Amino acid sequence: MVFIKDCDQILDSVAVGVFSVDRELTIQFFNAHAEAITGFSKQEALGRKCYEIFRTERCLRKCSLRKAIETKSRIVKLRNVILNKENLEIPVDITVSVLLDRDGNVIGGVESFLDDSVRVSLEKEIRGSLCFQDVVGRDDRIRKVFDVLGTVAPTDSHVLLQGETGTGKDLVARAIHNASRRRKGPFIKVNCAALPAQLLESELFGYRKGAFTDARTNKPGRFQLAEGGTIYLDEVGEMPRDLQAKLLQVLDEKEFYPLGSTHPVNVDVRVIASTNRRLRKMTADRGFREDLYYRLSVVEIEIPPLRERPSDIPLLIGHFLAEHARLRGEARHEVTREFMKTLLNHDYPGNVRELKNIIEHAVILAGTRKLDVQFLPAYLLNPAGSEAMAGGSGGVAGEARERTALKTALQSHGWNRTEAARALRINRTTLWRRMKKHSLLPGEPT
């Protein structure tokens, strides 16, 4: 203790909080910076138990200083939060160590701590600005989307998500639900393109026993299952027009008639719809009801394709690698410059989903090795393949290339759509839609 008292002046001049305690955790020394951080004066602190002054939630259960004294050890760089005298929570970075006399006997402990507020607030700012729930991005356009999401999510407004396949509309829909007051309620997804019209109606609105030949019992629809929560209508642009009228009724009246029922069912459901088609244009072509479009698009959010926000590619690669490492409990893979360069030069017709699949592919093939170009899917190293699937926006030549790529993939996989979709790195629904567009459905002349 004598040594420490001799050093008072030195310790008062350092920009680190320092205090020492005896074996009973009574404060024996308290420097000027410790006064500044805790708000307690030296006079108030000396002679008190350390947990009365340096107040943290760990004090009573996991006191690091007590542990250092008991184990005669030093514990460095622990992050903690103290409550200062103004009752404000201050994040601190602490180091604790046992104090021994010349004979090696324990005489107490010393704790030094730094105010970590700036770093913690910067970390929060970075985390907050680069993601909204599970949606990640730093590009201006995606950050504007985050801003809108933050404002819209807590409201009950219906939301229309527009964006190409793979841009993350599902994630955004889920994020809106999770950030809303309905988050404890159900989140029900319905893919409007995946079901034939008749089945879609019974799925959405349910039916009563006897409504049709196989209706042996009452069945609740997805709208009823989503009561108190959110229903997510994916690919709403594919919904048949007669069903659109029924959906409009739910939005307007908050009620609907299940198939075969004469009694309406009331529901309290928020609707989030998504589409990769231009719904506004479809209203002009009478492919989509204009009144429904305006009811759904109370808030319209456009999710930009990945090729228009290339600065997000490295961030997303890092995100997927970290996610993969976390799920497998392994160290995060490193990537070579060539690997990164190849990924930066790709135009991602399958958007974020495609990038995620590419990373998964590379990580599996690489094992514990560094990720290099040799672990990338072949089509990335042979740009012709991916260019073909970038179709839809490439004019007549692009359309022709897309049709050829689809046909080749389907033929080489015996017209197995799952296999062909995997080879083209698009999902089955997209494949089906593109097959329809290019008249490649079974039974159609090719």
Add this chain to the structure above:
Amino acid sequence: MKKVAICQLDGRIAPLYDTTPEFAVFSIDNHGRISERWTVNVSGLTSAEQTAMLVRLGVEFVICGGAKQECQCHLREHNIRFVDNVIGNVEDVIARYLEGTLRSGEVIN
């Protein structure tokens, strides 16, 4: 009759309201004398649950060490008045309270 609760740890004011292991509860009669005292164990309860328990006990006043904003809100929501940031032993603190001289931020013994 008025009830006062003090966050207590080993006979001293517990450093934080939300991690206090127990409350020392005092019934104070109309003459300002302690008519009854007992201890309530609140280990494992959240700050909101602790406050709800104090409400059920009819506590009108709390004396504590540090109290986070959230804890202060819970107390205010239930119209429980409090003196915070007090350091010292419970006996001295309740004596100061009864004298009417206890203030927030006081370090007593």
